[in-house]
Amino acid sequence: MRDPGQMDREHPDSAPMAEFLRSARSRLTPQEAGLDDPSLGRRRVSGLRREELARLAGVSVDYYTRLEQGRSRSASAEVLDALATALHLDDAERGHLHTLGRPRPQPARRRRPPPAPAPLLPPPQRVHRATWDLLDTLQQTCRPGFVLGRRLDVLAHNQLAGRLITDFRALPAAERNQARFVFLDPHARELYRDWTRVAADTAAMLRLDAGRHPDDPALSALVGDLSIRSKEFRRVWSDNKVHRRTTGTKDYHHPLVGDLTVTYQALTPGDDPDQILFVYGTEPGSPSETSLRLLAQWSRTAADTGSVTAQAPGAHD
Template identity: 75%
Template sequence: MTREETGFHLADFLRSARAHLHILARPTSAQRKRRSRPQRVHPGTWDLLDTLEAACRPGFVLGRRLDVLAHNRLAGRLITDFRALPAAQRNQARFVFLDPHARDLYANWSAVAADTAAMLRLDAGRHPDDPALSALVGDLAIRSQEFRRHWSENKVHQRTTGTKGYHHPLVGDLTITYQALTPGDDPDQILFVYRAEPGSPSETSLRLLSSWNEPTTQDPTALRDLGNRRH
């Protein structure tokens, strides 16, 4: 299995592990204060998500505990529409480990699951006394054998850049690259920006998803037919 397939880059992993241990050793009062406040997405970040949408690029924001704080329409179509879920279920870890759709969606679900558990453990190191995080970990451990296995490996990981594959039910296989950014003044938020190689079949698939609500492609069956003609 290649490094890209596992989703772990050794240098990033070692840096994340060192940061994780350092934070565990010295949690600060500033961290505790930030954790007590509800997370808000800055208006400028919402505008950026709209700009990414216009450029046919999925974008979404993760907060503490991998909560999904915001996403543009295209990200919702590519992954899942978290806005349609109850607030307590708008969480990336819950989606990956508990939603059957996730296993079919990700081309390498096992790597995504390992990454997700490692990202959540990194957050646990930053906020070791967060009761909501403890409740999330406990629920995932009860309901997912795979989560228990990955959590017990004690790995930590902070995503920066990478590549991910999808098996989308409407437009078929896509390969995207992503970049993780910290928006605004909240270090506990991560903005993920997705893109496909210009001129590639994956870019065509993203444009098909983006045009879903246009009059010629309102019917999901019509969209699926368009995707079939692409292959």
């Protein structure tokens, strides 16, 4: 049970780390943590108790309680590593915990602070010309490719990616976002054969971005809008999980070419660490390769004109 006075003592900067720790602790069973001991007695919850996690991490129960109640703004790298190991966090989750636990500079105290300025929007992200050229090359080799930026904004894609997923260039600029597509577009539920997993991964990617950019007003607005409009988003967002895509597979049920499975690789193009280039491929000689080539052929003969990349005027450096 949370301390009744917790909300009065909780510091806003530490709340994300406190929520993440509570969520991770609740997901780890005693058996997974190596505490499968009959002497532990009956448990009201399936996750670890605070004192159990503190013992596994080698910290005092009081200190861990302060972290989980948001009464400590940061923790040392050694403590965060110990907690991450005790919680069995993967690399993305461990990095996220370190990001949340990093101390932030505090503004100097003033007797009469000036009015808070309006939050500044980050400058728009630009896709480098070399990345556009790479998307064109991928198109010629029958490989869908697209670039995601902060908040999972879709910054660019080649024509084949647009045919496989959706043509984001046809949407208003404010709606060119992967999370909006997954949770709000009915087509996404039919397109992804395992929509539930895709939805959970999408929310976890967005959560990772929120940890890196906690003061992004556009991200806060996006999360708020999705929370209002999608009960599924509210559910998976409350899980407090994080996810970083590197390589893997994804299953589609395309309305034109049917079922196909693609492999993907996530790369960081140029010098912007907040951009991710996703390159899709298929197993050589597989039915999925045939389906993707059929889709590419259909795209070439379809009645559309212009560049093979979804490039907006002035969208590159």
